[in-house]
Amino acid sequence: MNIRYSVNQRDFKRYTTDEVRDEFLIQNLYVADTVVAVYSHVDRMVVFGIMPVSEAVPLDKGIECMKSFGTDYILERRELGLFNLGGAGTVEVDGQTFDVGFQDCVYISKGSRNVVFKSKAGDKPAKFYCISAPAHKVLKTTFLSMADAKKVPMGDDKSANKRVINQFIHPDVLETCQLCMGLTQLEPGNVWNTMPAHTHERRSEIYTYFNVPEDQAVFHMMGEGQETRHILVHNEDAVISPSWSIHAGCGTTAYTFIWAMGGENQVFPDMDHIAIKDLR
Numbered sequence: 001m002n003i004r005y006s007v008n009q010r011d012f013k014r015y016t017t018d019e020v021r022d023e024f025l026i027q028n029l030y031v032a033d034t035v036v037a038v039y040s041h042v043d044r045m046v047v048f049g050i051m052p053v054s055e056a057v058p059l060d061k062g063i064e065c066m067k068s069f070g071t072d073y074i075l076e077r078r079e080l081g082l083f084n085l086g087g088a089g090t091v092e093v094d095g096q097t098f099d100v101g102f103q104d105c106v107y108i109s110k111g112s113r114n115v116v117f118k119s120k121a122g123d124k125p126a127k128f129y130c131i132s133a134p135a136h137k138v139l140k141t142t143f144l145s146m147a148d149a150k151k152v153p154m155g156d157d158k159s160a161n162k163r164v165i166n167q168f169i170h171p172d173v174l175e176t177c178q179l180c181m182g183l184t185q186l187e188p189g190n191v192w193n194t195m196p197a198h199t200h201e202r203r204s205e206i207y208t209y210f211n212v213p214e215d216q217a218v219f220h221m222m223g224e225g226q227e228t229r230h231i232l233v234h235n236e237d238a239v240i241s242p243s244w245s246i247h248a249g250c251g252t253t254a255y256t257f258i259w260a261m262g263g264e265n266q267v268f269p270d271m272d273h274i275a276i277k278d279l280r
């Protein structure tokens with residue numbers, strides 16, 4: 001399992017492009033019949049990419065659970081949220097099966113022992129993007145579609161940032177231990193997300209960008225507001241944002257992304273906004 005240790009904001013100022021990418025960028029999450037896992041020490045969030053093609057893939061495939069998590073099974077002391085970014089699939093959680101289409105979400109409670117992923121058709125495989133965070137109590141494993149999400153329209157055409165923040169795993173929709181997750185969709189012709197930018201000292205966040213055409217990219221902004229850097233992301237890449245870092249992006253075209261947060265609180269508007277004129 002790939003492990004990312006924490007980076008502080010002072011050392012980060014001196015990072016080269018490659019160092020920034022090695023620490024924060026997550027690529028190649030979807031490999032046939034494989035569980036790709038990246039363990040971040042930023043709020044101990046774990047990113048899993050799972051693309052079943054010709055077989056059913058259990059969450060712990062290829063993972064030494066005791067060595068990586070110190071538990072008998074992965075979700076013994078963790079919760080997990082997932083979105084399907086590919087073709088139709090299913091996830092089976094301790095015998096309960098959920099049909100999971102494109103952009104559907106499932107929250108899986110702490111204490112779930114057997115989690116198994118499948119695609120309906122190997123030539124149109126499902127791509128399960130999963131984020132797991134430490135959890136302290138058992139809650140309800142729940143399927144959420146776009147219709148269940150709370151919609152928060154933001155931005156306008158004039159600022160090229162008209163978008164809808166779809167809050168799926170959010171206190172107003174579903175109780176979780178610490179995980180919050182949702183899907184932000186940009187309107188055609190709009191390219192900016194999360195601008196004016198913010199940090200949230202009490203939480204950290206991971207983004208994954210998708211619906212990015214093959215020949216296009218997103219310039220993801222990170223760093224402190226007074227010392228920004230960019231990191232180029234392409235379709236289905238993910239990027240880790242420690243609490244001290246802004247997390248905003250500008251695409252060469254419209255795109256969609258999943259945001260996921262873990263940490264001290266779940267108060268969505270708990271953000272320290274930085275005025276655009278103050279960014280450096």
Ligand SMILES: O=C[C@H](O)[C@@H](O)CC(=O)C(=O)O
Pocket residue numbers: 154163165184193194195205247259271
């Ligand atoms: O802390 C909240 C997260 O950064 C995202 O929800 C922001 C976002 O989706 C957007 O503005 O487009």
Ligand SMILES: [Zn+2]
Pocket residue numbers: 198199200205247
């Ligand atoms: Zn944020």
